[in-house]
Amino acid sequence: MLTFLFKRTLYALISLLVITLIVFSLSHLSGNPLDALLPDDATPQQIEQVTRHLGLDRPIWVQYLTFLQNAAMGDFGDSLKWKGQTAAEVVWERLPATLQLGGLALLISIVVALPLGVMAAVYKNTALDAVATVIALLGQSLPAFWLGLVLMWIFAVMLGWFPTSGYGGLSHMILPAVAMAWFQVAALTRLTRSAMLEVLDAEYIKLARVKGVRERRVVWKHAFRNAAIVPVTYFGVLAGSLLTGSVVIETVFNWPGTGWLAITAIQGRDFPVVQTVVLFFAVLFLLANLIVDILYALIDPRIRNT
Amino acid sequence: MTKNDPILCVKNLRTELALSSGAIEVVRGVSFSVNKGETLGIVGESGSGKSMTALSIMRVLPRPIGRIAGGSIRLDGRDLVQLTESEMTRIRGREIGMILQDPHTSLNPVYTIGNQVIEALQINQQRGGLLEKAISLLKKVNVADAARRVHAFPHQMSGGMKQRVVGAISIAGAPKVIIADEPTTALDVTIQLQYLELLEQIQQETGTAIVFITHDLGIVARLCHRLVVMYAGRIVEEGTVDDVFNAPSHPYTVALLNSVPHVDRKVDRLYAIKGNPPALHEIGTGCSFAPRCPLADTRCKTVSPPTVPGKNHGQGHFAACWKTGEMA
Numbered sequence: 001m002l003t004f005l006f007k008r009t010l011y012a013l014i015s016l017l018v019i020t021l022i023v024f025s026l027s028h029l030s031g032n033p034l035d036a037l038l039p040d041d042a043t044p045q046q047i048e049q050v051t052r053h054l055g056l057d058r059p060i061w062v063q064y065l066t067f068l069q070n071a072a073m074g075d076f077g078d079s080l081k082w083k084g085q086t087a088a089e090v091v092w093e094r095l096p097a098t099l100q101l102g103g104l105a106l107l108i109s110i111v112v113a114l115p116l117g118v119m120a121a122v123y124k125n126t127a128l129d130a131v132a133t134v135i136a137l138l139g140q141s142l143p144a145f146w147l148g149l150v151l152m153w154i155f156a157v158m159l160g161w162f163p164t165s166g167y168g169g170l171s172h173m174i175l176p177a178v179a180m181a182w183f184q185v186a187a188l189t190r191l192t193r194s195a196m197l198e199v200l201d202a203e204y205i206k207l208a209r210v211k212g213v214r215e216r217r218v219v220w221k222h223a224f225r226n227a228a229i230v231p232v233t234y235f236g237v238l239a240g241s242l243l244t245g246s247v248v249i250e251t252v253f254n255w256p257g258t259g260w261l262a263i264t265a266i267q268g269r270d271f272p273v274v275q276t277v278v279l280f281f282a283v284l285f286l287l288a289n290l291i292v293d294i295l296y297a298l299i300d301p302r303i304r305n306t
Numbered sequence: 307m308t309k310n311d312p313i314l315c316v317k318n319l320r321t322e323l324a325l326s327s328g329a330i331e332v333v334r335g336v337s338f339s340v341n342k343g344e345t346l347g348i349v350g351e352s353g354s355g356k357s358m359t360a361l362s363i364m365r366v367l368p369r370p371i372g373r374i375a376g377g378s379i380r381l382d383g384r385d386l387v388q389l390t391e392s393e394m395t396r397i398r399g400r401e402i403g404m405i406l407q408d409p410h411t412s413l414n415p416v417y418t419i420g421n422q423v424i425e426a427l428q429i430n431q432q433r434g435g436l437l438e439k440a441i442s443l444l445k446k447v448n449v450a451d452a453a454r455r456v457h458a459f460p461h462q463m464s465g466g467m468k469q470r471v472v473g474a475i476s477i478a479g480a481p482k483v484i485i486a487d488e489p490t491t492a493l494d495v496t497i498q499l500q501y502l503e504l505l506e507q508i509q510q511e512t513g514t515a516i517v518f519i520t521h522d523l524g525i526v527a528r529l530c531h532r533l534v535v536m537y538a539g540r541i542v543e544e545g546t547v548d549d550v551f552n553a554p555s556h557p558y559t560v561a562l563l564n565s566v567p568h569v570d571r572k573v574d575r576l577y578a579i580k581g582n583p584p585a586l587h588e589i590g591t592g593c594s595f596a597p598r599c600p601l602a603d604t605r606c607k608t609v610s611p612p613t614v615p616g617k618n619h620g621q622g623h624f625a626a627c628w629k630t631g632e633m634a
Contacts, residue, residue, distance in 0.1 A: 124370065125370065200369075201368075202411065203406055203407075203408060203411040203412040204411065204412055204413055204414040204415070206366060206406060206412070207404075207406055207412045207413070207414075207472065207475070208414065209364075209366045209398065210364050210366055210398055210399065210403070210404035210406075211398065211399040211403070211404075211425070211426050211429065211475050211476070211478075212395060212396070212397075212398040212399025212400055212426075212429040212430075212479070213395075213399075213425065213429065214392075214395055215391070215395070222414050225416050226414070226415065226416055299416060300415070300416055301415070301416060301459045301461070302415060302459070302461050
């Protein structure tokens with residue numbers, strides 16, 4: 001188990017290194033940063049001064065190592081768009097909002113989708129299964145921005161149960177979280193359902209039944225743990241995409257998160273911020289996948305020993 | 307053991323599977339009984355309905371397509387067909403146990419052996435010292451090094467050992483009947499014999515009745531007291547092992563016995579029954595074996611055969627055939 005954990009963590013670190021390399025190269029591919037930093041009529045002296053100040057005259061690999069070293073200490077340079085703030089500060093300010101919203105959406109997805117998927121499999125071809133299928137179909141076919149607007153119109157404007165938009169407590173989060181979660185609920189329900197259907201056909205389920213295990217226990221103890229591998233795999237994608245924020249939802253609900261920040265930074269060619277955001281997202285994805293690997297090992301003893 | 311003291315009595319059992327093409331009857335009026343402490347063999351080819359009969363008795367037919375369409379299954383006088391699902395849950399494991407065919411897939415891969423044996427003990431109202439009880443149960447089925455193996459996962463054990471564990475689970479509740487559905491088919495030949503000896507040992511110790519489902523006549527001869535031969539969802543012959551092997555009274559049984567290879571007889575070509583078992587939706591009104599039967603005439607093909615006494619008129623020896631009297 002410890003070797004397994006060690007190996008997986010090592011893989012994650014290697015992936016992270018590769019990502020820093022890509023992030024670093026991309027910022028150099030997209031044009032000379034001097035063009036963005038300096039006015040069009042900059043003098044050669046100014047250009048040379050800034051070049052030396054930023055270390056752009058040094059060999060590229062030295063620049064990369066410097067970038068790595070600074071990144072490791074949380075220094076991604078100063079933001080170009082938000083004057084007087086470092087890139088890390090800009091991202092750091094936005095992160096809590098995104099993590100709150102994403103966390104709630106993640107919670108909703110799991111709490112709704114897992115039981116729904118399991119029940120849809122157990123009561124296959126019944127009304128309950130049909131309801132689950134409709135929920136999944138709606139979730140996967142309705143665009144999130146439209147769903148967000150409709151939810152806002154019904155529950156905020158007509159019923160007045162929730163505020164329409166803006167940053168705030170739980171009541172502010174519910175509508176955007178539901179709008180974000182719905183698509184994921186759809187995917188997760190369908191995955192869980194099909195995994196459960198396959199497992200419920202297994203011989204060990206038959207053995208559990210013939211040995212006198214009650215049906216509820218057959219489903220949750222014997223079947224679900226085996227089927228869980230599939231939704232857990234998706235959890236990596238799910239957590240990654242929810243926690244990094246949704247540009248669309250954050251825009252519709254005027255939610256000051258990192259999704260919105262990423263778009264604004266890209267439009268403003270604020271490279272330090274873009275780099276920071278991308279790296280933060282990468283770390284979140286890697287963490288989510290590391291958790292997935294650990295969950296695998298906890299669920300299935302056969303994976304622990306490989 | 308007292309003879310003719312039936313513990314399990316199946317009468318006119320009919321089981322249907324609802325397929326997309328329509329319902330087909332996979333068990334078509336099967337009747338037999340098993341006495342206390344007896345081993346009954348159910349023999350037949352794949353698709354003859356022998357496993358479906360077993361699943362019907364346990365009431366674990368494939369969901370949601372399988373259902374018992376008629377008949378009764380009396381266990382110690384209680385009709386299992388009439389029980390509710392929760393009443394049936396209390397019968398399973400406690401009064402009837404079952405051993406499945408493939409030990410590699412019949413244990414849950416994510417729980418330890420101990421967990422799965424202890425669960426069976428708990429179902430049977432055992433409390434306290436469960437780990438010790440599980441270990442002693444494993445010892446009873448000859449699992450070597452049981453105190454260590456109890457913490458192992460199924461993938462860390464051999465097929466023979468896993469099937470012993472399944473055996474331990476099936477006897478955890480000291481059931482009156484154990485149904486073994488081809489429990490040795492997936493095992494190596496040397497392990498097969500050990501397993502059969504284990505079943506005999508369990509039977510001697512507990513006095514449980516065993517229903518042994520197989521296509522291997524050698525095992526039947528070795529293990530069973532009586533047997534029924536199934537073909538296309540029906541019983542075509544029934545009798546003691548001696549009677550059926552010495553005086554087979556249905557052409558299908560004769561053909562089955564002929565297709566068993568003998569070590570002491572060298573033949574160029576092994577005997578095989580011509581044709582295939584009928585698809586269950588195309589069975590006509592007559593004897594289902596008629597299309598493959600060397601003795602069949604027009605009556606065989608159109609009129610369902612009567613049940614007649616076996617050739618040597620042995621006690622409880624019957625065949626469902628028009629031609630038993632004419633057989634050499």
